[in-house]
Amino acid sequence: AQSVTQLDSQVPVFEEAPVELRCNYSSSVSVYLFWYVQYPNQGLQLLLKYLSGSTLVKGINGFEAEFNKSQTSFHLRKPSVHISDTAEYFCAVSERGNFNKFYFGSGTKLNVKP
Amino acid sequence: DAGVIQSPRHEVTEMGQEVTLRCKPISGHDYLFWYRQTMMRGLELLIYFNNNVPIDDSGMPEDRFSAKMPNASFSTLKIQPSEPRDSAVYFCASRADRVGYTFGSGTRLTVV
Numbered sequence: 279a280q281s282v283t284q285l286d287s288q289v290p291v292f293e294e295a296p297v298e299l300r301c302n303y304s305s306s307v308s309v310y311l312f313w314y315v316q317y318p319n320q321g322l323q324l325l326l327k328y329l330s331g332s333t334l335v336k337g338i339n340g341f342e343a344e345f346n347k348s349q350t351s352f353h354l355r356k357p358s359v360h361i362s363d364t365a366e367y368f369c370a371v372s373e374r375g376n377f378n379k380f381y382f383g384s385g386t387k388l389n390v391k392p
Numbered sequence: 393d394a395g396v397i398q399s400p401r402h403e404v405t406e407m408g409q410e411v412t413l414r415c416k417p418i419s420g421h422d423y424l425f426w427y428r429q430t431m432m433r434g435l436e437l438l439i440y441f442n443n444n445v446p447i448d449d450s451g452m453p454e455d456r457f458s459a460k461m462p463n464a465s466f467s468t469l470k471i472q473p474s475e476p477r478d479s480a481v482y483f484c485a486s487r488a489d490r491v492g493y494t495f496g497s498g499t500r501l502t503v504v
Binding site for chain 1: 423
């Protein structure tokens, strides 16, 4: 079975500062990795995904994430955040070849302050 | 494309009542998923369908929960009878390929 750990439940940061949201996973098989964002009172929206190839993945809104197989991590980064990035971010994994069962982390609330 | 449409957005009901949540997936998406989100347990997959057929319902918590997909454009999640511990946000999502899910805006259920 897979599991996803997001160690930081909340991350406060000032506008225009860089941010990193951490995600670690455990799995006995190869996985696909995803980051989703949830704005208040909305559903989840895909930010980016790693399926194969380059370990540095770029997503929407200036976010990027790097897959590190040896550390089983998939941390999300943005060099300069905006107020509009305030939201909850979820890391998720699925088994390679099976997109039908996602395992989500507990989420990290990013609070961008002016 | 209107996205995945869920109704109602909010539902408040009394314990013991039947609750029906509705979902219209994106046209052409052949997979449909029901998730539940709570503070304690995060996001949990309840059940998913492929071409209107339930494939995996192992996440359905109890027999009080049931889901149907009578056609490609409509699905329901029913709770009968409802209990306060069922209070959560229920999300529907659909998928056509491996790119990823499209989630609806959710139904916030409160059982009092």
